[in-house]
Amino acid sequence: MAEEKKxxxxxxxxxxxxxxxxxxxxxLITVGIDVGSVSSQAVIxxxxxxxxxxxxxxxxxxxxxxxxxxxxxxxALEGMREERIDYCIGTGYGRVNVPFADRSITExxxxxxxxxxxxxxxxxxxxxxxxxxxxxxxxxxxxxxTNFLMNDKCAAGTGRGMEVLADLLGVSVNExxxxxxxxxxxxxxxxxxxxxYAKSEATGLLRKGWTIxxxxxxxxxxxxxxxxxxxxxxxVVPEFAVTGGMAKNRGVMDRLMxxxxxxxxxxxxxxxxxxxxxxxLFGHALCQKGKGRRK
Amino acid sequence: MITAGIDCGAKSxxxxxxxxxxxxxxxxxxxxxxxxxxxxxxxxxxxxxxxxTEKDIEKIGGTGSGKNSIKGAVIVNDIKAMARxxxxxxxxARTAVDVGAEEAxxxxxxxxxxxxxxxINEKCAAGAGSFIEAMSRALETPLEEMGPLALTSDSEIPMxxxxxxxxxxxxxxxxxxxxxxxxISRAIHDSIASRIVSMIRRIGVNEEVVMLGGxxxxxxxxxxxxxxxxxxxxxIPDDPEFGAAVGAxxxxxx
Numbered sequence: 001m002a003e004e005k006k007x008x009x010x011x012x013x014x015x016x017x018x019x020x021x022x023x024x025x026x027x028l029i030t031v032g033i034d035v036g037s038v039s040s041q042a043v044i045x046x047x048x049x050x051x052x053x054x055x056x057x058x059x060x061x062x063x064x065x066x067x068x069x070x071x072x073x074x075x076a077l078e079g080m081r082e083e084r085i086d087y088c089i090g091t092g093y094g095r096v097n098v099p100f101a102d103r104s105i106t107e108x109x110x111x112x113x114x115x116x117x118x119x120x121x122x123x124x125x126x127x128x129x130x131x132x133x134x135x136x137x138x139x140x141x142x143x144x145x146t147n148f149l150m151n152d153k154c155a156a157g158t159g160r161g162m163e164v165l166a167d168l169l170g171v172s173v174n175e176x177x178x179x180x181x182x183x184x185x186x187x188x189x190x191x192x193x194x195x196x197y198a199k200s201e202a203t204g205l206l207r208k209g210w211t212i213x214x215x216x217x218x219x220x221x222x223x224x225x226x227x228x229x230x231x232x233x234x235x236v237v238p239e240f241a242v243t244g245g246m247a248k249n250r251g252v253m254d255r256l257m258x259x260x261x262x263x264x265x266x267x268x269x270x271x272x273x274x275x276x277x278x279x280x281l282f283g284h285a286l287c288q289k290g291k292g293r294r295k
Numbered sequence: 296m297i298t299a300g301i302d303c304g305a306k307s308x309x310x311x312x313x314x315x316x317x318x319x320x321x322x323x324x325x326x327x328x329x330x331x332x333x334x335x336x337x338x339x340x341x342x343x344x345x346x347x348t349e350k351d352i353e354k355i356g357g358t359g360s361g362k363n364s365i366k367g368a369v370i371v372n373d374i375k376a377m378a379r380x381x382x383x384x385x386x387x388a389r390t391a392v393d394v395g396a397e398e399a400x401x402x403x404x405x406x407x408x409x410x411x412x413x414x415i416n417e418k419c420a421a422g423a424g425s426f427i428e429a430m431s432r433a434l435e436t437p438l439e440e441m442g443p444l445a446l447t448s449d450s451e452i453p454m455x456x457x458x459x460x461x462x463x464x465x466x467x468x469x470x471x472x473x474x475x476x477x478x479i480s481r482a483i484h485d486s487i488a489s490r491i492v493s494m495i496r497r498i499g500v501n502e503e504v505v506m507l508g509g510x511x512x513x514x515x516x517x518x519x520x521x522x523x524x525x526x527x528x529x530x531i532p533d534d535p536e537f538g539a540a541v542g543a544x545x546x547x548x549x
Contacts, residue, residue, distance in 0.1 A: 037464065060471050132461055154419065155460035164460060196420030196429060196459045197397055200305055207328050 008172050009163030011245065014270065015054040017076040021046050023084065028287050030087045031073075032279025033066050033101060034110065035094030038131025038159050039245060040069040043276035044077060044085075048284045050117075052076045053273050058131075062097030066090065069276075070100070087283040087292040091275050093132065102292070105282055107275050108137060108148050114278030115241050116143025118269040124237040127227070128274065129246030131159040134227055136234040143278070149234045156193035157226035159245045162252075164195050165219055168202060169212055177251035180216035187214050189222035220251035227252065228259045241265040243274035299341065299352045300544025301368065302376070302537075303334055303361030306396035306424075306509070310337035311540040312345040312352070313548065320345025321537055330364040356547030358539050360398070371546040373539065374402050374413045380542030381505040382408030384532040389501035392520075392529075393538060394491060394510035396424045401495040412498045420459040422490040424510045429459045430483045433466040434476060441480050445515030448481035462486070480515065488519035495524070505530045507538030 023029065026046035034041045036058060044052045054072030058065040074080065090098030091110040098104065107128075115126040121141045128135040133152035139145050155161040166173040187210070190201055198219065205215050227246075240262045246252055247264075248271060257264055269277075286292035302309045304326060312320035322340025326333045342349055357368030358376040371379075373393075377400055381391035391402045391410075398417045402410040416422040420429065431438045452474065456462040462483070469479050504526060510516050511531045521529055532538065 037461075060467060132464075152461075153457045155458045160460055160464075192418055194418060194420050196425050200397065203328065 006170075008166040008170055011173050013056040013072075015052070015072045015076040016270070017052045018050055021049060021051045023051060023077055023080045026051070026084075028284060029085050030280045030283035030287060030292075031070065031085055031089070032110065032276040032281070032283060033070060033088065033090045033098045034092040034107065034273075034275035034279060035062050035066050035069075035090065035098060036092045036131050036275070037094075038163070039272060040065040040092070040094075041273045041276040042066075042069040042073040043273050043280045044073050045277070045280040045284055048281060050269070050277060053270070053276065055270060055272050058094070062094035063099045065094065066098040067100070087287050089279040089283045091279040102283075105279060108135060108150070109145055110275045110278030110282065111135065111243055112137050112139040112145045112278065113143040113281050114274035114276070115139070115243050117277050117281055118243075118267050118271070118274055119239070119241040119265045122239045123241045123265065125231075125234070125240045126243060127231055127240070128243045129158060129227060130244040134158060134230045136231045138234060138237060147234060149230060151230050154193075155195045157223040161195045161223065162246065162249065165198060165202075168199060169215060171212060171216065176216055176220070177249045177253075179213050180220045180251035181254070182213045183211070183217050186221070187218045189225050190218045193222045193226050216251060220249075221255050223252050224255035224259065227256055231260060236260055236262065238262055239265050241267075243271050245272050247271035296353055296548055297347065297351050298544045298548040299338060299355045300371075300376075300540040300542065300547060301334055301338060301355060301357050301365050302359040302539035302543060303330055303357065303365060304359045304395055304539075305398070307536070308333035308337045308359070308361070309537050309540040310341040311537050311544050312341050312347065313541070313544040314345070318541065320347070321534065323536070326361065330361040334361075334365050354547040356543030356545075358543040369547045371543040373398075373400060374410050374415075375546055376539045376542030377507060378402050378404055378408060378410040378542065379545040380507055380538040383541055383545050384538075385503055385505050385530045387503045388505040388530065390495065390499075390504045392491070392495060392504065392506050393508040394424060394506070394516075395508040396428070399423050399491050399494060401498055403498045403501065414494045414497045416494055421457050421462070422487065422494060424508070426459045426462070426487045427483060427510075427513065427516070429463055430466055433463045434470070434479060436476060436480065442484065442513035442515030444477050445480040445484045446518060448475070448477040450475075450478045450481070451485070452478050452482045454482045454486040457490075484513075484515040484519045485523075488516060488523050492520065492523040500524055500526070502526060503528075503530050505532075507532070507535045509536045511535035
């Protein structure tokens, strides 16, 4: 029974340092902290360029999670002193619980601004699928929000829903995407998207003789449909970009994009850091205007 | 005349034997993986309790989410089964509510007991019994203690999350914040009741209100329902969980 304890939902935490930038040369260092319901990120920028980040799971305590993500990013930047930081902005679900932040900005604004940075100024529609919500945001060439819609009522189609499904089927969340395409024939989406009901519906399908891959495919499709219903209400203006952890799951993304009818933009950056990157950029802009003063 | 009613539900399968308008036997088993077996076992149990054999049964009515796997049964839709059951137990029934593990239903009944309007939730666990079950795991409290625990609370705290998956994290957060278990339990019951009441309001609340389904055993839920429906009394039969099976047995004999 030890196998049952395996944490299939666990995705890869990471930190990173930009080898082309040296913190000692930076004039202005700003930090963005995005405390989400499931994951937390810290991005450190030098003069508005990404210098380092840390991406990890949110714990039961928001202030601790903010600190942990920050320390994780600082670890990547060996030796930088905290006093060098000019400004820090908190964002995300737990943004008011970032004890060392100078101010907080909503995650909608930060995601649009961050997507503008990590995907480029051509982005007009940003889909963010995070741990606990689905956001469809329209923005201008500067990354300023012009319209948005959010669904945070239901776990279906969110990262948390995907984690629960991975655990339920005993498939590592990192493998869900690839395995869901390992089917002879693509099944229809499951009828109920409710993650709680998936527990009985998925076992029912397995009982009928479905393979795990077919069940994964049916759920990935249902999640894609659910996500599409949010995008559809806001409307899609190209270019289209996806942020958040779900952008890494091709099981959902490759089923979603034909519904959208567009290619999604590509990026070299980690899609989970968009919110924190946007926050750090807002900090940079405030400091440049002389409005950013450390508390 | 002897009829049987079988309600093959998401969580458990119930069978009832009716003889000349009286319940003479009941059987209940967990549905588990094998619906056919659950149907067979529940009927066997009910026959044994009634002291009859399956051959004595003239007609069988089948209902519930697994009704199509009940062989040789007259299929009775869930709303009809609920309406017949409410009328069987309480002739003054005007609103029938059935809250099970994965579904919640409400029907408006006319003076003859026929359903004239209904509302149903089968899409979201936030408005069905599974919600309490998921929360009992998060709260590490046995399911059957959840309702009585909620009754001991005198403090109203809000639950922000609607989805059961998100509510689980919220409950964990509340535990970390050292919120009393009884208050969390009450918040859980208030939250599910508010969603079911808003569903019932779509068809209107008319007394007498009859509650069926496994959730009617839960005193915390029943109390929250009474408060939110703003009525003094809800009618609950002795074995509310057998409601749909009784309704199916009544309908099969018509």
